[in-house]
Amino acid sequence: MIELLDPAEMAEADRLTIAAGTPGIVLMEAAGRAVADVAARSPLGTRIAIACGPGNNGGDGFVAGRILMARGYRLQLGLLGSIAALKGDAALAAAEWRGETLPLADLDFGGADLIIDALFGAGLDRPIEGPAAAAIAAINASKARVVAVDLPSGIHGGTGQVLGVAVRADDSVTFFRPKPGHVLMPGRAHAGRLTVADIGIRPQVLDAIQPRTALNRPELWLPHLPTPKVDGHKYDRGHALVVSGGMTQTGAARLVARAALRIGAGLVTMASPPDALAVHAAHLTSIMLKRMEGAAGLSELLADKRLNVVAIGPGLGPVDVSLPLVEAALASDASIVLDADGISAFREDPDRLFAALRKRSAPVVLTPHDGEFARLFPDLASLPGKLDRARQAAARSGAIVLLKGADTTVAEPAGRAAIADNAPPFLATAGSGDTLAGMITGLLAEGMPAFEAAAAAVWLHGDAGVVLGRGLIADDLADALPRVFARLFV
Numbered sequence: 001m002i003e004l005l006d007p008a009e010m011a012e013a014d015r016l017t018i019a020a021g022t023p024g025i026v027l028m029e030a031a032g033r034a035v036a037d038v039a040a041r042s043p044l045g046t047r048i049a050i051a052c053g054p055g056n057n058g059g060d061g062f063v064a065g066r067i068l069m070a071r072g073y074r075l076q077l078g079l080l081g082s083i084a085a086l087k088g089d090a091a092l093a094a095a096e097w098r099g100e101t102l103p104l105a106d107l108d109f110g111g112a113d114l115i116i117d118a119l120f121g122a123g124l125d126r127p128i129e130g131p132a133a134a135a136i137a138a139i140n141a142s143k144a145r146v147v148a149v150d151l152p153s154g155i156h157g158g159t160g161q162v163l164g165v166a167v168r169a170d171d172s173v174t175f176f177r178p179k180p181g182h183v184l185m186p187g188r189a190h191a192g193r194l195t196v197a198d199i200g201i202r203p204q205v206l207d208a209i210q211p212r213t214a215l216n217r218p219e220l221w222l223p224h225l226p227t228p229k230v231d232g233h234k235y236d237r238g239h240a241l242v243v244s245g246g247m248t249q250t251g252a253a254r255l256v257a258r259a260a261l262r263i264g265a266g267l268v269t270m271a272s273p274p275d276a277l278a279v280h281a282a283h284l285t286s287i288m289l290k291r292m293e294g295a296a297g298l299s300e301l302l303a304d305k306r307l308n309v310v311a312i313g314p315g316l317g318p319v320d321v322s323l324p325l326v327e328a329a330l331a332s333d334a335s336i337v338l339d340a341d342g343i344s345a346f347r348e349d350p351d352r353l354f355a356a357l358r359k360r361s362a363p364v365v366l367t368p369h370d371g372e373f374a375r376l377f378p379d380l381a382s383l384p385g386k387l388d389r390a391r392q393a394a395a396r397s398g399a400i401v402l403l404k405g406a407d408t409t410v411a412e413p414a415g416r417a418a419i420a421d422n423a424p425p426f427l428a429t430a431g432s433g434d435t436l437a438g439m440i441t442g443l444l445a446e447g448m449p450a451f452e453a454a455a456a457a458v459w460l461h462g463d464a465g466v467v468l469g470r471g472l473i474a475d476d477l478a479d480a481l482p483r484v485f486a487r488l489f490v
């Protein structure tokens with residue numbers, strides 16, 4: 001598992017390591033060396049400019065400068081503030097630097113082939129302005145390759161937000177573990193290629209820190225992915241019910257149903273309003289079809305306890321239709337994936353949803369995009385950072401909250417969260433979200449725990465996008481799953 005440590009957790013990792021006997025300057029030496037190694041992928045003769053800030057990020061810059069100079073690179077180093085004002089490890093690192101230290105404003109970024117951005121890292125705590133902002137503008141205007149130390153300066157390590165202005169790096173070199181800000185947008189786009197260097201912090205410090213955020217990678221959920229038994233039966237793999245909208249909007253529900261079946265549900269049944277039965281009958285093959293007369297009809301269907309998951313929301317229709325249906329689903333014992341119109345149904349009264357959620361024992365996964373999120377959690381929508389938004393929404397609602405985007409974040413009420421970075425831009429296409437809802441539904445049907453099911457579906461959906469690449473449409477995503485699984489289980 002790849003844990004993501006926010007700046008406070010990372011500072012704690014440093015502190016514990018130093019307390020256990022490794023001096024901070026030893027960590028800084030290792031950090032500076034890792035930066036120098038990435039910079040040194042550019043050949044000798046490269047003209048390097050190093051921009052150092054007033055804290056330990058700048059200290060890393062001094063170390064990298066010393067090492068690169070010893071390797072024969074031509075370089076200039078500029079400092080924001082004075083050497084005399086440096087403290088602690090940064091002061092020690094600067095004392096070992098034998099070259100000239102220019103005022104930051106005197107650095108010739110335009111004449112550099114490579115810029116090392118060591119202005120601010122984990123300690124950035126306010127918007128950047130003044131001379132540092134001018135330096136960042138000059139770095140971004142230059143044609144040089146940019147290597148950021150820890151984080152691109154201006155990106156907040158916890159949220160990925162830009163504070164004022166931010167460096168656009170080609171490479172970022174971080175230490176021990178990545179931060180949420182390396183994965184959350186726009187931080188990920190600013191960071192470029194990420195190198196995570198070992199600087200001698202022992203993974204045992206994580207036992208004390210207990211990080212709650214991880215990168216969404218298979219290690220996180222693979223141990224929970226159900227494997228069908230050799231002597232098993234389709235009834236062992238769950239039975240999902242997908243609730244369809246009316247005659248003119250049935251496609252979304254079929255995307256959900258197909259994805260649920262493809263990913264592994266034993267059986268999938270489409271619950272269809274009477275007017276849409278003929279349309280579905282013309283399209284469905286391996287998915288079963290049942291007639292559903294309004295909310296009462298849905299309740300009747302859900303009296304069959306073998307239906308262990310309900311997917312409801314995609315193409316469901318306006319609030320007068322959708323609200324009673326969702327309330328009928330919420331009153332059942334089944335797990336629920338609530339998406340799209342099913343979420344918007346509560347825009348006038350989100351507390352009504354939260355109250356219903358508190359009464360349930362089976363899990364609910366909410367899968368809003370930003371607009372739907374703002375309908376349920378208007379006060380949280382403006383929080384900086386998707387991670388906090390998802391986490392606070394999960395805590396408030398008691399549901400697993402999956403907040404979509406290039407950095408889809410899944411959070412559970414107890415605080416665990418996973419951030420994905422594998423979705424290609426082609427995934428942002430009509431019906432893609434319906435397929436994702438279906439993938440979660442299928443994994444829940446098979447009995448996968450809800451947080452892991454949501455995280456797994458996000459990753460598998462992203463990988464289906466990678467497998468298909470340019471030209472994909474949502475209809476293809478479910479059908480790409482066999483190839484995705486083949487890659488996963490090589």
Ligand SMILES: NC(=O)C1=CN([C@@H]2O[C@H](COP(=O)(O)OP(=O)(O)OC[C@H]3O[C@@H](n4cnc5c(N)ncnc54)[C@H](O)[C@@H]3O)[C@@H](O)[C@H]2O)[C@@H](O)CC1
Nearest residue numbers: 014027028055056057120121122123124125126127128150
């Ligand atoms: N022993 C350690 O703690 C280690 C730290 N490391 C480096 O240390 C960095 C963190 O060091 P620090 O905590 O000193 O923090 P930073 O060096 O990131 O920045 C803190 C300094 O910048 C100032 N500052 C913050 N925001 C500003 C703004 N918007 N405008 C102007 N000034 C601003 C602060 O007042 C403080 O002086 C990491 O990112 C990493 O590069 C590495 O050397 C590994 C070891």
Ligand SMILES: [K+]
Nearest residue numbers: 117120151153
């Ligand atoms: K930096």
